[in-house]
Amino acid sequence: MAANQKKSRFSLxxxxxxxxLLGLAVLGLIAxxxxxxxxxxxxxxxxxxxxxxxxxxxxxxxxDYDRDVETPNLDKMAWDGVKAxxxxxxxxxxxxxxxxxxxxxxxxxxxxVIHNMWFNTTTQEKKxxxxxxxxxxxxxxxxxxxWITAQRQGLKAxxxxxxxxxxxxxxxxxxxxxxxxxxxxxxxxxxWRLNIDEVIDEWFHxxxxxxxxxxxxxxxLIGHTYGPDxxxxxxxxxxxxxxxxxxxxxxxxxxxTDRLNVIMTADHGMTTVLRSGQVEEIILSKIPGFSFKDxxxxxxxxxxxxxxxxxxxxxxxxxxxxKGSHPHLHVYKKEDMPERLHYSKHPRLLPIILxxxxxxxxxxxxxxxxxxxxxxxxxxxxxxxxxFRAVGPDFQSDLMVGPFxxxxxxxxxxxxxxxxxxxxxxxxxxxxxxxVPPTTTGGNDGDPGKNTHMEVLIGLSAxxxxxxxxxxxxxxxxxxxxxxx
Ligand SMILES: [Zn+2]
Numbered sequence: 149m150a151a152n153q154k155k156s157r158f159s160l161x162x163x164x165x166x167x168x169l170l171g172l173a174v175l176g177l178i179a180x181x182x183x184x185x186x187x188x189x190x191x192x193x194x195x196x197x198x199x200x201x202x203x204x205x206x207x208x209x210x211x212d213y214d215r216d217v218e219t220p221n222l223d224k225m226a227w228d229g230v231k232a233x234x235x236x237x238x239x240x241x242x243x244x245x246x247x248x249x250x251x252x253x254x255x256x257x258x259x260x261v262i263h264n265m266w267f268n269t270t271t272q273e274k275k276x277x278x279x280x281x282x283x284x285x286x287x288x289x290x291x292x293x294x295w296i297t298a299q300r301q302g303l304k305a306x307x308x309x310x311x312x313x314x315x316x317x318x319x320x321x322x323x324x325x326x327x328x329x330x331x332x333x334x335x336x337x338x339x340w341r342l343n344i345d346e347v348i349d350e351w352f353h354x355x356x357x358x359x360x361x362x363x364x365x366x367x368x369l370i371g372h373t374y375g376p377d378x379x380x381x382x383x384x385x386x387x388x389x390x391x392x393x394x395x396x397x398x399x400x401x402x403x404x405t406d407r408l409n410v411i412m413t414a415d416h417g418m419t420t421v422l423r424s425g426q427v428e429e430i431i432l433s434k435i436p437g438f439s440f441k442d443x444x445x446x447x448x449x450x451x452x453x454x455x456x457x458x459x460x461x462x463x464x465x466x467x468x469x470x471k472g473s474h475p476h477l478h479v480y481k482k483e484d485m486p487e488r489l490h491y492s493k494h495p496r497l498l499p500i501i502l503x504x505x506x507x508x509x510x511x512x513x514x515x516x517x518x519x520x521x522x523x524x525x526x527x528x529x530x531x532x533x534x535x536f537r538a539v540g541p542d543f544q545s546d547l548m549v550g551p552f553x554x555x556x557x558x559x560x561x562x563x564x565x566x567x568x569x570x571x572x573x574x575x576x577x578x579x580x581x582x583x584v585p586p587t588t589t590g591g592n593d594g595d596p597g598k599n600t601h602m603e604v605l606i607g608l609s610a611x612x613x614x615x616x617x618x619x620x621x622x623x624x625x626x627x628x629x630x631x632x633x
């Protein structure tokens with residue numbers, strides 16, 4: 149009897165120990181489950197793999213450039229996909245800053261690529277757009293472009309000629325890249341086709357990349373040279389349209405139509421420059437009370453934006469001399485910049501910021517550029533708005549949507565790629581309507597703290613954990629009771 153009782157107690161202990169271990173194992177599994185711990189994966193997935201994404205920028209393609217030119221391929225893309233009335237770029241509406249906003253989802257004052265030009269106010273050194281591409285520290289100052297984020301989450305990314313491609317970010321570069329040579333011919337249609345072949349044939353098809361950004365330097369250049377209303381600009385829009393057709397045919401030829409989303413947009417628009425004879429130009433050296441002797445460093449003669457660093461103790465004098473000096477010149481102390489422009493907080497911005505009204509240019513000593521078209525103006529000006537098209541398996545078809553901000557493109561792209569975004573200034577809910585409604589509840593919407601899918605899973609895990617705990621306590625209670633008996 150005693151021996152039987154001992155045996156019975158022993159087996160009961162063994163069983164309860166086994167139960168306890170099982171319970172702990174279940175708890176351990178719940179705690180380490182990707183549902184509660186890992187960043188969101190493959191947000192659009194319904195068990196299948198994510199779709200690929202191609203981001204294309206046609207520099208300076210204004211929102212309404214398709215209105216006075218026949219654009220059959222752009223029209224077809226709108227029927228097959230989504231067209232937005234226009235996209236509003238972040239301010240400053242120029243190439244490098246605006247493209248880096250697309251890549252990071254941050255306003256320019258937050259990502260720090262504040263201008264096309266790199267400069268050093270102490271040494272007076274300046275680097276033009278092309279050379280600035282190779283100054284790593286200019287680009288790599290806290291905000292990660294989407295290529296690096298995608299790569300860190302297991303995806304393969306590439307970039308061809310897109311601003312920021314040449315730089316290294318926290319020790320990493322975009323995996324597959326092509327940086328254009330100096331003095332590259334950005335307008336050559338044959339070159340464009342070779343670049344498209346490389347991206348579609350080699351990068352997406354052969355190398356199986358997940359995300360590629362592709363840049364074309366037109367119709368920006370032609371818009372500067374001949375003006376946005378010129379026949380040359382219209383001809384370049386036809387070239388862009390043919391290129392859109394070529395891209396879509398290539399995608400089809402490689403069987404990628406159902407696996408590749410394509411987003412096509414631009415960094416800014418273009419407006420006609422008003423010249424002497426038509427208007428009184430803004431020339432700082434002619435302004436009474438203003439002297440270049442009071443200035444330590446200046447960034448002028450670069451479109452409608454000027455920045456000044458006055459010498460020690462001269463800020464108020466310079467500011468007072470310039471303020472109200474020209475009816476189309478807005479003069480701000482950096483900290484007084486309108487908040488909606490999001491262009492005041494970065495330490496690289498100089499203490500006095502000058503912004504000219506659309507059509508006007510901020511000249512230093514005398515006009516040195518004679519562009520017929522220009523950009524860089526307030527992003528509320530309609531001429532600064534960019535075009536937008538998107539097509540692919542995750543986009544609705546024949547859908548026209550209202551305007552949206554280019555800062556919202558980043559969370560949309562992260563959502564499409566199923567990657568967890570970095571901290572950003574955009575909102576996915578403003579661009580999400582373009583997408584085919586999800587068939588499951590899965591999804592990372594790119595807005596931190598709004599992931600209901602995650603919340604449900606965490607809740608379920610907590611309930612399961614609680615039930616296991618109750619089970620263990622009940623078993624333990626019976627063991628103790630058995631021991632006492
Ligand atoms: Zn330009």
